[in-house]
Amino acid sequence: MTLTAEARTTGTPASQAGMRRRRAAETRAGYAFLSPWLVGFFLLTAGPMLASLYLAFTNYNLFNAPEWVGLDNFVRLFQDPNYIQAWKVTGTYVLLGTPLKLISALAVAMLLNNSRRGQGFYRSAFYAPSLIGASVSIAIVWKAMFIDNGIVDQVGQVLGLPAGGWVGDPSRTMPMLVLLTVWQFGAPMVIFLAGLKQVPTELYEAASVDGAGPVRKFVKITLPMLSPVLFFNLLLETIHAFQIFASAFIISSGTGGPARSTLFYTLYLYFRGFRDFQMGYASAMAWILVLVVGAISFVLFRTQNRWVHYSGEGK
Incomplete structure (x- = not known):
């Protein structure tokens, strides 16, 4: 059947x-x-x-039962000068460190994209700092390099720069921390390098026939083709920049100094929660940070259609 x-x-x-x-x-x-x-x-x-x-809506000191206080913690935040300073320091770090790190990563990735002898060694060498991460040991070594009479100070004196360490100078602590994050550009570099490998060489050949120079090729071909990778790295590194803690804690000796120049948001949150035992206040700080990072991520996703070009979309 x-x-x-x-x-x-x-x-x-x-x-x-x-x-x-x-x-x-x-x-x-x-x-x-x-x-x-x-x-x-x-x-x-x-x-x-x-x-x-x-x-976040309670008064809690880790020892007694939480007491409901409503929005008092959130109101107190914007009346706290140290909280405002923490946002200024963190915002400066994000606005300086993230673009410089991505620019350095992209520049090195483009240099390593061309076939040359010892290419594998150079890729490993540039990626190695990212394997270490923002560890305590790296922060200790970095601090030792920038203290009074450290190696950076000694080299600066040879070059005719004013003597004095960077660690105790409020005007130099932010550049020092930005240099640390830029030095660890290995992770975005590898991602950029993978993106560069996907750019068809025919596009560059056609541009050369039309008389385009290196700058025009970079602007008209490399950047548009790398825009999805650039978006990913920008989003990831921005989120990471808001989370800086270990290096700031070690370099400032756990004080946020000198002159509150290293009082990052997460460091001040730690002070309030685990030094002052104001866990409700610290929780309110944590949720404000979540909302701010979420809002920035939302803006990046909403605006990506204007500058991120995916293959096959016909843009």
Whole structure:
């Protein structure tokens, strides 16, 4: 007996039931493999975030029960001169460090994009600082380099620059920290390098035939083709810049000095929460930071259509 087209398509009730059981078994297996991550997410991420949201509306010192105070913590924030200073320091760091880091990463990626002898060594050497990350050891070494009579001070004196370390000078601490983040450009460099490998060489050849120079090729071909990668790096590095803590804590010796020049937002949040035991106030600070970073990310996503060009869109 032959099956009709409908029977072949839908199958018998028994086969449909078997298919549903297999799908259910696959679903259970998938959730079983995901369960460690789900447990970690709800216990270590979502749970503490919800608790922090509640504490932001309370007066809590870690020792007594939280006392509901409503919006008082948020009102106090903008009456706190140290809080305003923390935003100024962090904003300056983000506006200076992020563009310089991306420019350095892109410049080195373009240099390494051409085939040359020892290319693998150079790529590894430039990427190595990013493997170390913003660790305590790197911050200690960086501080030792920029203190009075440190190696940077000694080289500066040889070059005729004024003597004196950068660590104790409020006008030099921000450039010193910006240099540290720019030095660790390896991660965005690798991403830029991967993007450069995807740019068709035919575009450059056609531009050369039309008489385009290196600058015009960069503006008209390289940047548009790299715009998705540039958007990704810009978003990621901006978020990372707002999270600076370890290097600022070590270089300032845990004080935010000199003259509050290293009083970054996360550092001041730490002071309020774990030094002054004002956990409700610190939680309010944390949620303001989440909202600001979220708003910046939202603006970047909303404006990407104006300058980010994906292949196949015909822009």
